[in-house]
Amino acid sequence: MTLQLKNVSLVRDTETHIYPTSLDLVDGQFNTLLGTTLAGKTTLMRIMAGLERPTQGQVWFDGEDITRVPVQKRNVAMVYQQFINYPNFTVYDNIASPMKLLGKDKKTIDDAIHRVADLLKLTPMLHRMPNELSGGQQQRTALARALVKEARLVLLDEPLANLDYKLREELRDELPKLFRHSGAMVVYATTEPSEALLLGGYSAALFEGKVLQFGPTVDVYSKPDSAESARVFSDPPINLAKVNKAHGQFSLSAGAGWAANGEAHALPDGEYTVGFRPHHLTLTPHGDTSVKVSAEVLLTEISGSESTVHAVVDGHTWISLSHGVHSLDKGQTIDLFIDTRKCLMFDDKDRLVLS
């Protein structure tokens, strides 16, 4: 089972929503589309579902061109960010509706519904109307409907975004388990890098209608092939700075420098962009590979056990994430430490050369 997008693009009213994109989604895995709002996640999903016809390019499923197959004839299921259920049907009928339309017999439908309802803890609500349920239960109903259809392609468009924190964590744990057994190909859209990492599988980093990178989630995170992709896959945003390599030494314009050892040694001299995530820019040094820069505090946010410090270094705002509670005053001069072992290095063409 494969889903391929071949050079798919979407232009509406002279505005490009999706730039030519090719993607080969991986079967039996979570394929996460990661990007901010308006990155094109939903549009890409609508193309996969057949709700939107691409301006150019084709969608292939199992070696068959399905670009022009209407949505009703495709074997897909979709769950939206808003809780979408049929308001005039009971939860039971809501879940039953795709099966009824497929012409399954009553007994099969009934068994399937009770199995799925047990799984999603909906059994006591089966005979209620959707608007009598809480948000979490409504979304479970929508998920149950997607699950019971046994579609080969399941599209989940930020299904947890409108749920409260607790429910979100709970459902996020359940989701991969639920769909693993169904053997379906799952496409999951999210704005949160941490969610993509928790779900595992494969990820595509999207930015302004372009797929920047696609691969195993951990690889996309640890080896972003461009600074843009690293920015999409980092929350809080990754720090980027210009760095110069000369005589086996990297030097920041802020003054700090470190020796280019190992792989870095082989890089030709010249300008690079260095990227380091906020938790690799700390208030205390990490061994002897840390490099000290001096910074001026702009803002400190303390979230329980962690402190996020926004600081200005040589005219650029950097974000530092450290353990412990550090309350710093605005305007105060502090020392920040870059963990140079964790640095990503991009060349002048914005390609990853060192990680």
Add this chain to the structure above:
Amino acid sequence: MSRLKWLVPTLYIVFLMLPIYWLLNMSFKNTNEILGTFSLWPQTFTLENYKTIFTDPTWYNGYLNSISYVVVNTIIAVTVALPAAYAFSRYRFLGDKHLFFWLLTNRMAPPAVFALPFIQLYSAVGLFDTMWAVALAHCLFNVPLAVWILEGFMSGVPKELDETAYIDGYSFPRFFTRIFIPTITAGIGVTAFFCFMFSWVELLLAKSLTSVAAKPIAATMTKTASSSGYELGLLAAAGALTLIPGAIVIWFVRNYIAKGFALGRV
């Protein structure tokens, strides 16, 4: 202060109800008492007026005619407006906004403007003096109104509902009848109510497009007033009965109306 809280609403309601009370009061009196004495309640209580209306075909046919064209008009207006409103709420097409506004402007034109062309047209095609003439003529202002109200309700339904249904495998007609229409029943109720009311109270077209066979109750009332002197008691009874259909309809849609106001279209 708190003891006076009931005062203003009470006064307001008394003033509102006064003409209605007076109408009912008159309907239970005979004409002599109405003209001769001033009484706050009937001195000689009589149901004679109502009896006349329910037994004399020239009277009760007026009601039947009115109700038939109003019901037919409401059904036509809502049926025609449903797909139109769906198109306005879901699709973008050339001139959609202008067309939508143009629909509203139909509501602004006084019906008198259209009386003459309608009389001429309906006479030519043999519809004159039938309830169809009035039912169709009232579509002139009720269809735009229905489209306008329904569009508001439909736009309140997320388009993801439509898409979910298509993904589940519903065809458009099946989705529209099984899911979409039940979802907006409140809107349809409100729309039907307004169509019913506007058609029920409209007098000019209803009167000029009918002569004998399909004469509406309002026309019957005005004619009786001029021919056999002033039968005020009878007229009051007819008036009181005219209020009833409206009251019944309001009773059925009272909850939906509030919802309609909340959606900001009514």
